[in-house]
Amino acid sequence: SQKIEQNSEALNIQEGKTATLTCNYTNYSPAYLQWYRQDPGRGPVFLLLIRENEKEKRKERLKVTFDTTLKQSLFHITASQPADSATYLCALDLFSGGYNKLIFGAGTRLAVHP
Amino acid sequence: SQTIHQWPATLVQPVGSPLSLECTVEGTSNPNLYWYRQAAGRGLQLLFYSVGIGQISSEVPQNLSASRPQDRQFILSSKKLLLSDSGFYLCAWSVGSGTTDTQYFGPGTRLTVL
Numbered sequence: 001s002q003k004i005e006q007n008s009e010a011l012n013i014q015e016g017k018t019a020t021l022t023c024n025y026t027n028y029s030p031a032y033l034q035w036y037r038q039d040p041g042r043g044p045v046f047l048l049l050i051r052e053n054e055k056e057k058r059k060e061r062l063k064v065t066f067d068t069t070l071k072q073s074l075f076h077i078t079a080s081q082p083a084d085s086a087t088y089l090c091a092l093d094l095f096s097g098g099y100n101k102l103i104f105g106a107g108t109r110l111a112v113h114p
Numbered sequence: 115s116q117t118i119h120q121w122p123a124t125l126v127q128p129v130g131s132p133l134s135l136e137c138t139v140e141g142t143s144n145p146n147l148y149w150y151r152q153a154a155g156r157g158l159q160l161l162f163y164s165v166g167i168g169q170i171s172s173e174v175p176q177n178l179s180a181s182r183p184q185d186r187q188f189i190l191s192s193k194k195l196l197l198s199d200s201g202f203y204l205c206a207w208s209v210g211s212g213t214t215d216t217q218y219f220g221p222g223t224r225l226t227v228l
Contacts, residue, residue, distance in 0.1 A: 043206070089157065
């Protein structure tokens with residue numbers, strides 16, 4: 001069956017450390033993978049998109065890797081800050097029929113402690 | 115710049131009552147529009163998408179329906195709500211002509227069916 005999995009347990013880290021979140025999927029062949037941030041009671045906000053032919057993508061303190069062989073994406077936040085505390089969602093981008101069908105994981109909650 | 119609005123922000127409805135949630139997008143033309151539902155601790159579930167006025171595709175069979183009466187207006191409806199319809203409803207849009215694109219989410223509607 002098709003699945004997309006993110007760590008269901010919250011990730012607690014100390015301020016200044018690097019947070020690493022994992023997204024694994026099975027039986028999908030996404031052309032792209034996206035990461036979103038969601039704060040409580042709010043809609044998700046797009047962070048990064050990585051294509052299947054890209055190994056790594058960076059944006060400021062964020063870094064995403066995409067391994068289509070392992071069917072895994074890693075999302076890193078370096079020099080983490082308490083303001084980075086949120087739920088992070090990965091989404092497989094299955095472009096089909098003229099629109100982007102995003103399959104979302106359940107998300108991983110990150111808590112950065114001072 | 116583009117903005118997306120949803121209303122109401124919160125809604126408490128009795129079982130069996132009708133539902134109408136509205137989403138409007140400003141600052142863009144012919145967007146792809148999406149309705150998602152997010153249950154507590156779960157990922158976003160795509161309910162409906164639309165690539166144009168009057169063009170609605172359903173992803174999940176249920177007692178909900180969607181309509182797109184205008185280019186930038188997307189409505190989610192139900193004739194009779196069920197307890198299982200409770201959740202966080204999110205509207206999103208993306209550029210209509212892209213091969214891949216980010217999705218931009220509205221603030222969401224928290225629906226509680228009692």
